[in-house]
Amino acid sequence: MIKIAPSLLAADFSCLREELDTIKSAEWLHLDVMDGHFVQNLTFGPGLIKAIRPYSKQQFDTHLMIEDPARYVDVFIEAGSNHITFHVEAVSNPLSLIEHIHARGVKAGLSLRPATPVEVLADTLPFLDLVLVMSVEPGFGGQAFIPESLEKIRWLAQVKTQRQLNYEIVVDGGIDDKTAALCQEAGATVLVAGSYVFGAKDREAALGRMRHGR
Numbered sequence: 184m185i186k187i188a189p190s191l192l193a194a195d196f197s198c199l200r201e202e203l204d205t206i207k208s209a210e211w212l213h214l215d216v217m218d219g220h221f222v223q224n225l226t227f228g229p230g231l232i233k234a235i236r237p238y239s240k241q242q243f244d245t246h247l248m249i250e251d252p253a254r255y256v257d258v259f260i261e262a263g264s265n266h267i268t269f270h271v272e273a274v275s276n277p278l279s280l281i282e283h284i285h286a287r288g289v290k291a292g293l294s295l296r297p298a299t300p301v302e303v304l305a306d307t308l309p310f311l312d313l314v315l316v317m318s319v320e321p322g323f324g325g326q327a328f329i330p331e332s333l334e335k336i337r338w339l340a341q342v343k344t345q346r347q348l349n350y351e352i353v354v355d356g357g358i359d360d361k362t363a364a365l366c367q368e369a370g371a372t373v374l375v376a377g378s379y380v381f382g383a384k385d386r387e388a389a390l391g392r393m394r395h396g397r
């Protein structure tokens with residue numbers, strides 16, 4: 184069954200506890216960390232994640248859009264992240280960081296900018312718990328879905344079956360009920376959505392439309 188990961192970036196930051204209460208049926212909570220270097224935007228750090236951790240039962244899915252992620256993974260793990268995803272463009276040796284994350288009992292993911300070919304992940308896939316396909320340019324919520332992302336999802340789904348691997352195929356950016364259906368058809372197993380979920384008056388209804396879009 185498809186899992187949904189609302190992106191906290193689109194929530195009302197003045198009342199995060201109340202916002203979390205509106206999305207209880209979602210399996211994961213997606214946490215977008217931006218450093219103003221890897222992407223041209225700044226969001227939040229481990230302090231915020233630690234502060235909201237007691238108010239959610241969801242898997243905390245931390246998406247590091249930062250340079251030098253190896254320097255910061257430990258503080259994000261200590262803050263309560265269940266998954267740490269970093270960008271393949273930000274490191275020279277992803278495998279050593281994946282091993283470090285696993286040694287700390289946390290799931291590891293790799294993400295790709297839209298311009299990065301998915302095939303660069305081929306050798307690393309057996310070691311990953313998730314692959315995060317960026318379907319917009321990382322940096323901001325509320326952008327339009329890039330349709331070519333569906334090709335990456337299909338490739339990841341095919342390789343997963345062929346090589347009998349276990350990673351989740353996560354898609355992030357521009358997801359609404361319509362693009363959710365296309366991504367599910369292509370083989371995505373987790374849908375990240377910020378504006379579509381937190382922009383809806385009835386958040387649980389929005390989550391339902393994403394799940395049953397097809």
Ligand code: DX5
Nearest residue numbers: 190321322324325357377378
């Ligand atoms: C973009 C972030 C996304 C973003 C998604 O850099 O990685 O997670 O919050 O927002 P929407 O769903 O509004 O495109």
Ligand code: ZN
Nearest residue numbers: 213215246355
């Ligand atoms: Zn994200």
